[in-house]
Amino acid sequence: MPVVLASAIALVLTACTADPPPPIESVETPVTTTTVPSKTGDPVVVAIDDVGIGFNPHLLADQSPATAAVSSLVLPSPFRPTRNPDTGATTWEPDLSLLISAEVTSQSPFTIRYQLRTEAQWSDSAPIAAEDFRYLWQQMITQPGVVDPAGYALISDVASSGGGKTVDVTLESPYPAWQRLFSDLVPSHLLKDSPGGFQGGLTDNVPVSGSRFNIKTVDQGRDEILLERNDRFWDQPASPDQVLVRRGGTPAQLADSLRSSDAQIAQVRGGSALRAQLSAIPGVRTDTIRQSRVLSMTVNGRAPNMSNAVVRQGIFGLLDPNLLATVGAGGGATDRRAAAQLLSPSDPGYTATSPAPIGRTAALDLLGRAGYVPTPDAMVTSTPSATAPTTAAPPTTADPSSAAVTTSPPVPSVTRLADATGTALRFVIGAVENDDIALAVAGTAADELIGAGVDATVTPLPADELYSTALTDGTVDAVVGWNSAGVDPATVLASRFGCVPEAVAGSGDRVEIPRNLSGLCVPELQPTIDRALASGLDPSTATDDVEPKLWALASTLPIMQDSSVVAAVPGITGVSLTGPVEVGIFADAVQWMRTPR
Structure with missing residues (x-):
């Protein structure tokens, strides 16, 4: 053989690395015979x-x-x-x-x-x-x-x-x-x-x-x-x-395609109108199912402006999650809204835990408490200078998602929010380039923030840059992207909200990667997280104790769980x-x- x-x-021979693991033994693989169905x-x-x-x-x-x-x-x-x-x-x-x-x-x-x-x-x-x-x-x-x-x-x-x-x-x-x-x-x-x-x-x-x-x-x-x-x-x-x-x-x-049996099965994004249209075809069975991904906005706590919880709470208070969910769903499907930190809408026992919206006035008050007030002629810092390094491709088409940075001028009747130095409150939202859904939601979020006086922009980036240096260097203030649905709640809690130990100086640890995307955590929850990983997370503990603290942390805004109309x-x-x-x-x-x- x-x-x-x-x-x-x-x-x-190819298993050599700078720090090689114990050798993995190999063995000849016997060829087995199976009965293969005839080709149709x-x-x-x-x-x-x-x-x-x-x-x-x-x-x-x-x-x-x-x-x-x-x-x-x-x-x-x-x-x-x-x-x-x-x-x-x-x-x-x-x-x-x-x-x-x-x-x-x-x-x-x-x-x-x-x-x-x-x-x-x-x-x-x-x-x-x-x-x-x-x-x-x-x-x-x-x-x-x-x-x-x-x-x-x-x-x-x-x-x-x-x-x-x-x-x-x-x-x-x-x-x-x-x-x-x-x-x-x-x-x-x-x-x-x-x-x-x-x-x-x-x-x-x-x-x-x-x-x-x-x-x-x-x-x-x-x-x-x-x-x-x-x-x-x-x-x-x-x-x-x-x-x-x-x-x-x-x-x-x-x-x-279904009517002519050119396609026998369908799994596509859509709402009740599409399902009704397909159900009318004689003999076609239809349903609506949740998909295995949830769209969220995760704030980057490493960015200077986002280290303050009051600022993060104010930013989230200016956003309408139902609107963002509708945009992400392609219109009309507000039942896709995700409103819990640990469970997805498809999970058994899911219940919405999000607090009531605070409203625009209260959100602006929070930002005012953090030092950001309406300031004429505020200095804008969100758009990179001509010499700023970036790996994002320059725009090549009229498609706005192809631009390295997208931004809008402030609404004429709205004065930008700025700190005591006159520097406008920057909020750069990163999303994976070519992800049309994430970019559409990020653009809508930026529009809402611009209307309230925030210097908001959207930056499409390659995935390997967005989830590494763009976070660790503070290039982006937030990421709109997908998380996996159906994950064990204790694993979600530890992966997305656990406190990551600081690397010991001189220890030779690996280059820093954002293990917890936001870089934010609640230290008092860490013992609960450790216990949950080892023995599971009690639902009442999650709902009554953990979820309120995570919402107060204001590191992640769940938006929507994707769903599909299926047909056969x-x-x-x-x-x-x-x-x-x-x-x-x-x-x-x-x-x-x-x-x-």
């Missing part, structure tokens, strides 16, 4: 909105319905989310195509042992092994802009034995949500030496598969992804030989219109089958 041996040797020649066609910005499910910037779908079909996971039909809650069940077993083998230290199937392999014949677990752990604790890494931060070691097929993960404390760790393993043997690495290696494609499908082609311009059955998959193969995920177009175009035509079987929020209707994609016309 020369191909397998070459991959195994390459895996060992007709792909299952799923209409979507777009293919998103990238395909790394562990990056905040890449959170999208398309990324959630692709990662669930292409990347291996020890546990998979399933939806309890009675409660709507997500439970995590072992994926026995990857695992022989997974269990806690010790409480002190807390240790999890994963026993992987010998035949589990990437589609290029490299084994799925302990090195993939170790790589994901290291990236989740060292890379900026990752999704809720608190569970990974508890890990102290990932050890390998049995040719890399036995993985022992040691944590510093018990972690009740351990089944969620290592979901969507990525191919370490490719990413660790690729030019883009973890941040950029999956931007345009997922080059290999460790599950039932692989990506054959991606056409970003046409918003189209062609998935095909992974014929190297060692377990029960998928029923459809191809799944074509493509842009559905306008409501009229989408309706025509009569000529497709195996399609459930409900599924766990993490993957939605794609949870049962391996069972989809087109019926003869």
Whole structure:
């Protein structure tokens, strides 16, 4: 088996780093034979909105319905989310195509042992092994802009034995949500030496598969992804030989596609009008489901103006979350509003905890208390000078989202707010370039603030810059971006609001990354956070004690949870219109089958 041996040797030789981990053993992967369903020649066609910005499910910037779908079909996971039909809650069940077993083998230290199937392999014949677990752990604790890494931060070691097929993960404390760790393993043997690495290696494609499908082609311009059955998959193969995920177009175009069965399934953003339009097509089933992402505004406490809680409270008081949610939802769907810090609207037990709006007058009073008062001829500092370094591309089209910095002049009847030196109150909102929803919401927020006298601007930036140096250097005062929905509340609390220990001078610690995006925390809550990670977060504690303190901190303004209208035509079987929020209707994609016309 020369191909397998070459991959195994390459895996060992390329594992050198400045601080190399213990070597990961490799083993030849036996070839197994499975019965593959015959090819039908007709792909299952799923209409979507777009293919998103990238395909790394562990990056905040890449959170999208398309990324959630692709990662669930292409990347291996020890546990998979399933939806309890009675409660709507997500439970995590072992994926026995990857695992022989997974269990806690010790409480002190807390240790999890994963026993992987010998035949589990990437589609290029490299084994799925302990090195993939170790790589994901290291990236989740060292890379900026990752999704809720608190569970990974508890890990102290990932050890390998049995040719890399036995993985022992040691944590510093018990972690009740351990089944969620290592979901969507990525191919370490490719990413660790690729030019883009973890941040950029999956931007345009997922080059290999460790599950039932692989990506054959991606056409970003046409918003189209062609998935095909992974014929190297060692377990029960998928029923459809191809799944074509493509842009559905306008409501009229989408309706025509379903009416003619040119598309058999749809998962698109829309409200009650779109659902009613699709429901009128004979035989078409429809529903509305929540997506696995929540849009929020996170203030950057490292920026000089935002270190004062009174200023942050005043800024949030000038914003209308319902308006921002409506803009983010594309109009009309105010039921998408997210109004709690720890739970998403799709979570069982969710209840709105946001305090009543304080109103514009009270918000301006708060800013006045902080020293920002209406000042004629205030000095503006938000727009960078001509020599200011920036990696954002200059505008090339009439699209406002393509501009490096967008700003509006003050309303003629509104005087800018400024401090005692005459410097206007700056509020630069960063968003990932090409994220149309985040940029639209950021622009509306800036409009509201400008109307109240704040020198507000919007700066689109590359994701790797926005979630690293733009935060740590104070280039942006806030970020409008996506968080993951359906995450364990204790993990959310620790990841987004935990106090990050200061690096010890001269300790050789890694370059600073914004582990907690806002850089803000409530020190008195840290013991509660530590206990919650080890034993879970009591709902009453979260509602009565934690949530009020987080709202008072004014570091994060939840805006809306994304949702989609889903539909299926009569000529497709195996399609459930409900599924766990993490993957939605794609949870049962391996069972989809087109019926003869």
